[in-house]
Amino acid sequence: MNDSYDPGYGGDQYELVGYDEYGQPVYRQVPPQQQAPQQPYDPYAQQQGYGYDPYATGQQAQQGQADQTGQQAAPSYDPYGTGGQPVTPSYDPYGGGASYDPYGRAASSGQQPRAAEQTAYIPQQAGPPEPDEETEGPARADRDYRTEQFAFVEEPDGNSEDVIDWLNFTENRTERREEAKRRAHSRLVALVVVLALVVAGGVGYLWYAGKLPGLSTSDDKKTGTATSVAAQKRDVIVVHLHNTKKGGTSTALLVDNTTTKQGTTVLLPNSLSVTDDDGNSTTLAKSVDDDGSSGTRDALDTVLGTDIEGTWRLDTPYLQNLVDLVGNIDVDTNADVPDPAATKKGTAPLVRKGKDQTLTGAMAVAYATYKGSGEAQNAQLERFGQVMQGVLRKVSSDAGAATTTVQTLAQILDPSLTDKDLGTFLAKLSDLAKSGDYKTALLPVQTDGTLSAQTSASVVKDVLGGSAKSPDQGSAVRVSVQNASGVKGNTDKARVVLLNGGFTFLEGGTPDTTQAATKVVYADAADKDNATEVAKTLGLSASAVSKGDASASADVTVILGQDYKPTSADGT
DSSP states (O other), X not given: XXXXXXXXXXXXXXXXXXXXXXXOEEEEEOOGGGSSSOOOOOTTOGGGTOSOOTTTHHHHHHHHHHHHXXXXXXXXXXXXXXXXXXXXXXXXXXXXXXXXXXXXXXXXXXXXXXXXXXEEOXXXXXXXOOOOHHHHHHHHHHHOOOGGGOOOOOOOOTTHHHHHHHHHHHHHHHHHHHHHHHHHHHHHHHHHHHHHHHHHHHHHHHHHHTOOTTTSHHHHHHHTOSOOTTTSOEEEEEEEEEOTTTOOEEEEEEEEETTTTEEEEEEEOTTOEEEOTTSOEEEHHXXXXXXXXXXXXXXXXXXXXXXXXXXXXXEHHHHHHHHHHHTOEEXXXXXXXXXXXXXXXXOOOSBOOEEEEEEOHHHHHHHXXXXXXXXXXXXXXXXXXXXXXXXXXXXXXXXXXXXXXXXHTTOOOOTTSOHHHHHHHHHXXXXXXXXXXXXXXXXXXXXXXXXXXXXXXXXXXXXTOOOOOOOOGGGSOEEEEEEOSSOTTHHHHHHHHHHHTTOEEEEOOOXXXXXXXXXXXXXXXXXXXXXXXXXXXXXOOGGGEEEOOOOTTOSEEEEEOTTOOOOOTTOO
């Protein structure tokens, strides 16, 4: 490729003829007659005389010197075979003579004609400056390179396949990660939807069942926005447990509040004061024995302000069979109960004290009727309540199955309650007991057998929805008891016996000294018969009754002596 070069000194032009062994461009002067056409560069054309010979200058210089001095110069080495060419004498900085001309001009004055094939080597010379468009437009056009003059070769790369594979692997791994994220997101959404459906279903069920916190009737009752206590609907029956071996009874009310979905066993002490068929004041225990189921039911309705629908008489043998039919019961027992059939001392107890004790029918009867030495009658009553709640947890919640259980007992029921009614009622209470909506409450009774409006409100009003109304105490015989026996527990035992006998008990205190015999004293002759009845109730003979000074607040006064032997605490 040829290119003309103008160094800018007088308009002389040079053309590129090749490159030296160091890669530097080599130019030569273009004669005036040859400046227009430019020959293409041919690195193998030195033999024709226009190739560059970096070592030919020596021979030419020698020839010039020979011409000037008349001596023959030794031939110089010409690696390109150009042969000796006549050249313009060059400057010799150490030999003197000719003046220096970088473009090959002669040292003599005046411009020397240029040789036709004279070449010049300009080492380390930068490329030609850009020509002016106006002055050298045609020359610049000759030097412009065109796209077709270049060839681009794409060298094959052995690692290209590895790069492609790596890019594919990276892309596939990214796609797999994105797909895993999408699947995880889909699973999370599905899980949230399922949980939302479960929660919605649970809330709907609780709302339907009336057990949703904040919306149940029991919670509304506390805030005063629900149905009033008196307006709530309750189903109530009374159950009397008769101890056929030892005697005595235990009474409880089974309550199903259909409004609040709450079941309750209300334990009624035997000392509760009620009115008998004749309108006289008597105790609950005495009413059960004398007035029967119908009279006692009416008396309880009067005292508690309830509406009892039926009476269930449950003798101890039937209680034993009932526990066996439901498959035993589990009770947290609070005392060791001896075996009633044991004949030797030191025999292991039939029921042991402990949590979650499994009781058979015989064990349940023994525990329900057991009253330890020195215990009040309420302790035995509470054990009976535990057994009843244990039975309700084991009875079937299906009305048909529960009715079959009742019929299997082959028990003669009170006319007010059929076996189907009792089975259906027990099934409802069983469902409440199994769901934890069941409790046991003891009716608080004062020492004289009456109810206090303050202490009884939590049971009579809240549970039974009634109001306490004790019978007029003017109709009951008031008995004051003084304990001169020297035994502290005799007062409480006499109180229980008297209350069970229908008398009003008054605490008379303890005299300073003891006395040997027990006395029953009345002040008014009209109370002689009442005094005789009191003596009989306490197990005393008629000789213990006498007229004397009685307590001003009582109709009859009893002074317990050392000969007093109390009867059973339940009045038997």
